[in-house]
Amino acid sequence: MSDNNFEPTIIGFTCNWCSYRAADMAGTARMKYAPNVRLIRLMCSGRLDPTFVFKAFANGADAVLISGCHPGDCHYVDQNYKALRRFHLMKRVLSQMGIEPERIKLLWASAAEGAIFASEVSKFVDQVRELGPLNWNKQNGGIAAAEPAKEEVAA
Amino acid sequence: MSDKPKFAMYWAASCGGCEIAVLNIHEKILEVDANFDVVFWPVAMDAKYKDVEAMEDGSILLTLFNGGIRNDENEHIAKLLRQKSKILVAFGSCACEGCIPGLANFSPIHEILGTAFSTISTDNPDNLRPQTAFDMPEGQIRIPTLYPVLRTLDQVIDVDYYMPGCPPESHQIAAVIDLVIQVLQGKAELPPKGTTIGAGNSTVCDECERTRNMKTIKEFDRIQFSQTDPELCLLEQGIPCNGPATRSGCGAKCPSAGAQCIGCYGPAEGVEDYGARLISSFASVIDATDPEEIDLILDGLVDPAGQFYRFNLAGSMLRASKAAFKANGS
Numbered sequence: 168m169s170d171n172n173f174e175p176t177i178i179g180f181t182c183n184w185c186s187y188r189a190a191d192m193a194g195t196a197r198m199k200y201a202p203n204v205r206l207i208r209l210m211c212s213g214r215l216d217p218t219f220v221f222k223a224f225a226n227g228a229d230a231v232l233i234s235g236c237h238p239g240d241c242h243y244v245d246q247n248y249k250a251l252r253r254f255h256l257m258k259r260v261l262s263q264m265g266i267e268p269e270r271i272k273l274l275w276a277s278a279a280e281g282a283i284f285a286s287e288v289s290k291f292v293d294q295v296r297e298l299g300p301l302n303w304n305k306q307n308g309g310i311a312a313a314e315p316a317k318e319e320v321a322a
Numbered sequence: 323m324s325d326k327p328k329f330a331m332y333w334a335a336s337c338g339g340c341e342i343a344v345l346n347i348h349e350k351i352l353e354v355d356a357n358f359d360v361v362f363w364p365v366a367m368d369a370k371y372k373d374v375e376a377m378e379d380g381s382i383l384l385t386l387f388n389g390g391i392r393n394d395e396n397e398h399i400a401k402l403l404r405q406k407s408k409i410l411v412a413f414g415s416c417a418c419e420g421c422i423p424g425l426a427n428f429s430p431i432h433e434i435l436g437t438a439f440s441t442i443s444t445d446n447p448d449n450l451r452p453q454t455a456f457d458m459p460e461g462q463i464r465i466p467t468l469y470p471v472l473r474t475l476d477q478v479i480d481v482d483y484y485m486p487g488c489p490p491e492s493h494q495i496a497a498v499i500d501l502v503i504q505v506l507q508g509k510a511e512l513p514p515k516g517t518t519i520g521a522g523n524s525t526v527c528d529e530c531e532r533t534r535n536m537k538t539i540k541e542f543d544r545i546q547f548s549q550t551d552p553e554l555c556l557l558e559q560g561i562p563c564n565g566p567a568t569r570s571g572c573g574a575k576c577p578s579a580g581a582q583c584i585g586c587y588g589p590a591e592g593v594e595d596y597g598a599r600l601i602s603s604f605a606s607v608i609d610a611t612d613p614e615e616i617d618l619i620l621d622g623l624v625d626p627a628g629q630f631y632r633f634n635l636a637g638s639m640l641r642a643s644k645a646a647f648k649a650n651g652s
Contacts, residue, residue, distance in 0.1 A: 218599065
């Protein structure tokens, strides 16, 4: 299943105050990490509408990274807890919809944690590479099989 | 044949409830008859597909099409009616977004057939499956071929208007028929193509009369197991109510009768993915910050995808995506 040449496309949502700055720090400190994540900056992880995640998957992303400030450190008091709860519910729904829950990851990173951000992203990329490309028809309970119904009926 | 404008109604993968809702407009049905010539309506009158095929293109003024596209017969008639109709309305939840028949998209086709023909209560020792073609002495007979997934009407043909609801409320149907009659008399104009008609632009919560306070949920419960306060918002009481993301237009019938909204009017204006919007609103009101406690509370939602996509799995962002279609070969 795992293809060594496979480079996953990952959409990452970062918050303006912590995790985007962590990524920035990783960049300015010239830390090396996997280049597969395309970052989108939101003001807060609480701004993350699950629609964004679903849209990313629907348009061909192999995985989605959501990151924000550590619990208790949110710039907007407690919105990162909302992100946490949405993340837990999204994982459940995605697995029923035929997408492995391992394809989304929640990462807390403060503005000082560039190194943690970089290493966690690399770990996540490895994990997704192991899973392979998002393959809709191989999921259990996922979308119906590729073969036309006619063959099934005539069996 | 009279020179009245022509009216057609068809059912594809649906239950027939939409037809009943149309007849439920009571004496207004006489106005339909007075203003339209009903040329094709398999439930209500005898007509043959070849009669429709013989009609001139665009000769039917108004077609109400209910049901999703489950097999090749559905698709053929959808395309045929599109060709013959000036105004084609995706009528009811099945045509708009897949509805209950669309839930079969959770299962591959062999499982669906297995459930229908090989359960313990089915007398089918040889595990036979229906054949789409069979040779008889008189010639070959055919039944429609099932497709791997159910598709919504606008995934197959171009749709002019959407009319949501399972079924659409009769007073909304009556209002739409009134509008079309007024357009015929030159007293009104049709809304822009692609509009959702016969429904509101807001959410069910907006029409719901229950009292709403700050929502903090410690536990989700199924309505059949709980005693609810008739005055208080159901979601606040831990009943998974789909009102926050559902389009208004029904008059919040279910919440006012003591049942939760299940979302038959589909996504409210501006909602791109119905389930995602509900995930957002449900998760926001859970009163917990500890991951384990959150998981425990979420266990109360027994079937989240079924809860959030009961009516629009086939039309959902994930299942209607190009990637998903490419994978299932349709």
